[in-house]
Amino acid sequence: MGNPFIANLSHYVKLTGGESAALDILLGKRVPFGPGDELVTPGRAGRHCHVLLQGQAFRHRNLADGRRQILLFQAPGDVLDLQGLFLGLDHEVTALSRGEMAIVPHEAMDALLDVNGNIARGLWRLSLVEAAIFREWMVGMGRRSAHARIAHLLCEVFVRLRVTGIAQGDRCPFPVTQTHLSDALGLSVVHTNRVLQTLRADGVADVRQGQLVVRDWQRLKLAGEFDPAYLHLAAAAA
């Protein structure tokens, strides 16, 4: 398996052999992490970009009294804090599982972007897709029922992980609790639990023991009103 960041970027721009090699070198410094580790913290004078290579994590914002909003579930190949290259960060990233990430000094990233407009455009596109995901989440939280929100999120996670190759058949790793799902979707744990019970009882999907199992993809998509177009992945399966 190649570098998942290069694989991710390749969905949005065609990379030459030389460009891929340069990116491999750029992502040379690798650091392992464990579940619950803080991968990105705002406010720390960040001079590095963090790229998720293996494992899973979630992006979130914590309010003063402990309430939490999860903003995104990160997949291998994601840059966890691209915004930090230009602006301050307004979120944290915490690990869901064990894994590995690359730490790239901003200087090195800047130097590469200075000489390579293709890679710069690719990163720009990654940011735009991220924004599209946030908009889709807004639509869900604003206008979808609890059942549809959860179904949609499970579809999104499954498609994104399948594209990175870590899904096997009808299942993928997804070590989240009901609290994670609730914090992502603006639901109470009670409502989340009810929906998950229904999805399981109906034979549609199951989130249990660190895995998402999609038992009936067509019904899950229908329940979530899911159309993968917003992910802009030419390779995304229908």
Next chain:
Amino acid sequence: MTFQPVIVNIGEGAEGRLVFQDDQLVAVLVQLSALHGEQAGGWFLEPGFGPLAGPNPPVFADIDAASEWLAARLTAHAAISPPIERL
């Protein structure tokens, strides 16, 4: 504050309580079934009205705990807000 038993159409045919304060419906509590693991048997503030509405509804161990919390919230709100004008 009074608690009127009622069955709520949650799919589990859940037992509930309509909570009245001074003849006004202020909340509906729903008892959580065994499907809710650790929270089973607890009372969930399903909809709350006025000062009891909000995005983080609590689960209470029993009706007494619910009564205390609801009363405290309503009292706190009344202390800082003028009565709602009839339109």
